[in-house]
Amino acid sequence: MSRLAGHHALVTGGGTGIGAAIARRLAAEGAKLTLVGRREKPLQETAEAIGGAIALADVTDRLQVEGAFTAARHANGPVTILVNNAGAAESAPFPKVGEDMWKRLLAVNLDALFHCCQAALPDLLQAEAGRIVTIASTASLKGYAYIAPYVAAKHGAVGLTRALAAEYARTGMTVNAVCPGFTDTDLVARAAAEITAKTGRDDEASRTELAKFNPQRRLIKPAEVAEAVLWLCLPESQAINGQAIAVAGGEVM
Structure with missing residues (x-):
């Protein structure tokens, strides 16, 4: 099957875990893949398995993000699908959350989305069916104790998703979030x-x-998250926009 033939998907944090599962699933449907992240070895291993390209970058750094998108376009052409998957979590009681932890977790879980969405936007708006899919978390839909910075950042990720979906609703681009448990x-x-x-x-x-x-x-299995991402990327999912879809086995939000 090649339902994504002609598409170029860029996946951040694409070397391992959920990101690698998404990359494999989109590649299986015919998309060209560029995997972005900081660790070359897992990126290269996944890219070799699916025939994709890699671009090394810290997604919290604007200049590195812009360089990664330039490399991606050089390898595979304009980006038509952006999957914001890179993220990090740390736990601590709220009184022990330092400013460094707060800034670090917002940088990777929220600021990185700002950088990547702006870098991808010109390509996505030119595409017949551009897609942004952000891997958020059930922590974007409810609160959990001891991970306040992560919860705050993930709520922001869904807020950004909904804002962009509303702003660009009359274009061919859709913007959604998948929220794994x-x-x-x-x-x-x-x-x-x-x-x-x-x-x-x-x-x-x-x-x-x-x-x-x-x-x-x-x-939850990474492959289950990847299936939800694939569905949102398909042409027939054009009406699905501004949604935060939980993949969590029925966890109450």
Whole structure:
């Protein structure tokens, strides 16, 4: 199947986890892929597996983002799909959240979206069916304790999604967010490790504790998130705009 033939998708944080799953799924539908991130080895491994290109960049740095988009266009032509996937999470009780942590988490989870969306916008508006899909989180739809900076940034990500969707509703571009629950990725593995360190539980018990947020009592699979992203990128999804779609097994928001 080649439902995305002729498209060029740029995926930030595309070397591992959800980003790599999205890259594989879009490539399987015929899209050209450019993977952007800071770590060359995982980017290169994923790119080689799908026949994509890579561009090294810290997405919190405006100049590096602009350089990455220039490299992407050189490799694969104008960007028609932008997937904002790069992100980071840290936990701390709110009184212990320092200014450095606050700024660091807003930079990667929110400022990076500003940089990438502006860099992609001229291409997306020229495309017949441009797409922006941001990987947010259920933390963009509800509050969780001990991760206030992350929750604030992810709420901002959905706010930006809705603002852009409204501003460009009369164009061929749509802007949506996918909001996974706890997903089986390195980020959740680190969260489980923190629980283990603080409570003395074993790793499996810590992962089970995180999975309890999902009424299905399991972690979400990266491939399930990728399927939601693919759906939003398809031509027939033109009417889906400004939405924040939870992929969370029925977790109540």
